[in-house]
Amino acid sequence: MQLTFLGTGTSGGVPSLGCHCPVCESRDPRDKRYRSAVLVENDGTRLLIDAGPDIRMQLMPLPFRPLDGVLLTHIHYDHVAGIDDLRPFCVFGEINIYADKLTADALKTTMPYCFTEKLYPGVPLLNLHTIRPQQQLKIGTLDIMPLQVMHGRMPIMAYRIGPLAYITDMKTIDPSQEETLQGVDTLVVNSLRWEREHHSHMLVDDAIEFSRRIGARRTFLTHLTHEIGFHDEANSRLPKGVQLAYDGLRIDI
Numbered sequence: 171m172q173l174t175f176l177g178t179g180t181s182g183g184v185p186s187l188g189c190h191c192p193v194c195e196s197r198d199p200r201d202k203r204y205r206s207a208v209l210v211e212n213d214g215t216r217l218l219i220d221a222g223p224d225i226r227m228q229l230m231p232l233p234f235r236p237l238d239g240v241l242l243t244h245i246h247y248d249h250v251a252g253i254d255d256l257r258p259f260c261v262f263g264e265i266n267i268y269a270d271k272l273t274a275d276a277l278k279t280t281m282p283y284c285f286t287e288k289l290y291p292g293v294p295l296l297n298l299h300t301i302r303p304q305q306q307l308k309i310g311t312l313d314i315m316p317l318q319v320m321h322g323r324m325p326i327m328a329y330r331i332g333p334l335a336y337i338t339d340m341k342t343i344d345p346s347q348e349e350t351l352q353g354v355d356t357l358v359v360n361s362l363r364w365e366r367e368h369h370s371h372m373l374v375d376d377a378i379e380f381s382r383r384i385g386a387r388r389t390f391l392t393h394l395t396h397e398i399g400f401h402d403e404a405n406s407r408l409p410k411g412v413q414l415a416y417d418g419l420r421i422d423i
Contacts, residue, residue, distance in 0.1 A: 171212040171312075171423040173334060173358070176228035178392045178415045179203030180362060180371075181248040183224070186396050193396040200401040200416035204228055205248040206338050206393045208358065210331060215310030217241065218256075219329065219336055225252030228417075236262035239309040241316075242269040243338055244326035245276040253281065257294035264297040268307065270316075270327050274300045303327070303347065317347045322370030330354065334423050335386070338393045341370050348384060356423050357386035358415065360393035374398075378412055390415040 177183075184203035185194030193201055205222035209232070218240045237259050243249055250273070256265055269277065277298065278285045284296050301307065303318040315330040319340040328337040328347075333355035340360055351357075361377035362368050372380065374391065381389040389412045391398075398404050398414065405414050 171210065171332065171334065173356075173421050173423055174209045174211070174232070175390075175392065175415045175417060175419045176207040176209055177204030177222065177224055178394055178417055178419075179205055180393050180395045181205065181246070182395070184394070184396045189396060191396060193398075193400060196400060198401055199418075200414075202417060203394060204417055206360075207249075208336060210312065210334070210336075213311040215312050217309060217312060217314075217331075219243070220249040220338070221252040221256060222248045223251040226255040234258070237265060240265060240267045241314070241327070241329055242267060242273050243328065244270075244321060244324065245273045245280075246339070249338075250277065250280070253277070253296070254284075254294055257292070260295045264295045266297045266299060266309075268299045268301050268309075268316075270302065270318075270325070271300050272325070273327075274298055301327075304350070315350055317350050319343045319347065324370070332423075334358070335384075339370065340372060341368075343380075351384045351386075353385050355387045356421070357381050357384070357389045358392055359389060361391035361398075362393065363395050363397035364399075366397075374408075378409060381412060387411065389413070390419075390421070 204224035207220040210217040215238045307314040317328050318325050319328045320342045321339040335351050335354045335357045337359045359377050361374045362371040364374050392415045
């Protein structure tokens with residue numbers, strides 16, 4: 171299995187619009203962060219997790235091949251705003267999108283033109299599947315277990331895909347859901363910044379403690395603001411087995 175980080179930034183991306191801090195003006199490409207999304211590939215199966223407003227540019231450098239599914243974490247703009255940009259993939263057939271009921275219902279409101287009885291020509295053809303936490307999924311060669319985490323007071327979806335767990339925008343998790351993650355090999359988890367508590371996101375220390383709690387062998391931090399600092403400097407502050415992800419990073423799992 172391979173995972174490609176298409177984006178590792180938070181809702182505003184990095185550089186942040188109007189900001190002239192040293193990180194936002196860095197020339198290191200690892201300090202440039204699109205909104206968070208990943209591509210998981212395994213034996214010919216290609217699975218996209220989230221499709222935010224940068225998804226067109228994120229997918230442009232990759233081979234143009236079918237997507238077997240799109241897993242959504244939640245309805246926030248930085249995770250779903252690019253769904254319409256997936257329409258070129260409809261040349262391969264309908265796009266199967268998997269989301270919890272809250273997200274699926276909201277998509278029908280934000281993209282009503284995709285879910286009417288009579289679709290006008292050119293709209294993306296979306297096959298929307300409503301899923302629940304702990305509902306085992308099989309997409310191509312991938313076995314997927316959705317689970318619920320809390321984004322502040324908002325329940326959102328995370329995913330365990332065999333030895334991989336992908337979690338973004340988490341603040342807390344119920345012990346019953348956390349048990350699903352025990353012993354995971356590779357954890358990708360949100361880590362907004364080092365300091366200044368946030369009402370709906372974990373900070374770096376929270377993510378490290380969570381990683382240790384579930385026994386992840388290695389952890390990649392994502393959904394990062396410019397406050398995380400320069401890539402190399404921030405990485406040097408992290409313990410063994412934990413590192414910052416960056417846009418374009420591809421790992422074997």
